Amino acid sequence: MKLVVRVKLLPTPVQAAALEATLHACNEAATWAARVAFEKGARRPLGLRKHTYTEIRERWDLGAQAAQHAIKKACDAYTTLKANLRGGRYGRPGTKRHTRASGKPVVFRPEAAQPYDDRMLSWQHQIRTVSIWTTAGRLKGVAFTGQAEQLAVLAGRRQGESDLVLQGGKWFLIATCEIPEKTLNVHPVGLVGVDLGIVNIAATSDGERYSGRRINRKRENDRALRSKLQKKGTKSAKRRAKKYAGREARRNKDINHKISKRIVAEAGGHLPARTELRAWGSTGRGIALEELTGIRMGSPLLERS
Structure with missing residues (x-):
């Protein structure tokens, strides 16, 4: 994984x-x-x-x-x-x-x-620095920080390339780690079906519905504001547009996360580290996505960052 x-x-x-x-x-x-x-x-x-x-x-x-x-x-x-x-x-x-x-x-x-491979980037995990190639020469002793759990995974499980990213004036390195998957010896005694849509972001077979009306309305407001600022084109408009850049994606990600947690709580289990078509709960019930044929890819629950 x-x-x-x-x-x-x-x-x-x-x-x-x-x-x-x-x-x-x-x-x-x-x-x-x-x-x-x-x-x-x-x-x-x-x-x-x-x-x-x-x-x-x-x-x-x-x-x-x-x-x-x-x-x-x-x-x-x-x-x-x-x-x-x-x-x-x-x-x-x-x-x-x-x-x-x-x-x-x-x-x-x-x-x-x-992207940076191991010839262009080396990690010194004990002192939390990297040595990284640049057009100005090799930079040594560039400090990095992060959560203790993440740094432990990075030190022991990193594989392949890492991406150098500049976001909002801050620098990040995004690394891929390979984690061994755990074998789940659980046999579900029932399933909670989840159907994805647009009017309703998700609806479960237990009768719970999670409406997408609010997120769609806010999305339209965001797009109208973005269009207005782009047409205006002044320095202050550009500053404001930069401030709100990514707001829609962040909001959708937050709402999707909350809905996912509520659905899992409804099933009485927990989500695995990655999205699965089925996740077994501690109560024995699983979560199964319904047939998605015909679902528009612009559906809020399908827009993942």
């Missing part, structure tokens, strides 16, 4: 400037590689590498591993886009939204997350 651990970096001003310059350079290189991939139809790492690797290293002064990651990030973005187009996220083929999404190269934000 995979578990994501996020730790906060505590860089000095000089270190933070180097990290920010690195993010910008890596994402500029990835955006350029994505444009080349779009123009030449080379959307696999090996094919795209032939067209971009040398220039990325020379033009943006990236190391070998960073250049490889920029190329792979561009290819992964097109893989995700293809899956979303096929899944109908951008509407049907021929619609304006579908054409707009498929008819232009992928672009990365200057501060989009950047």
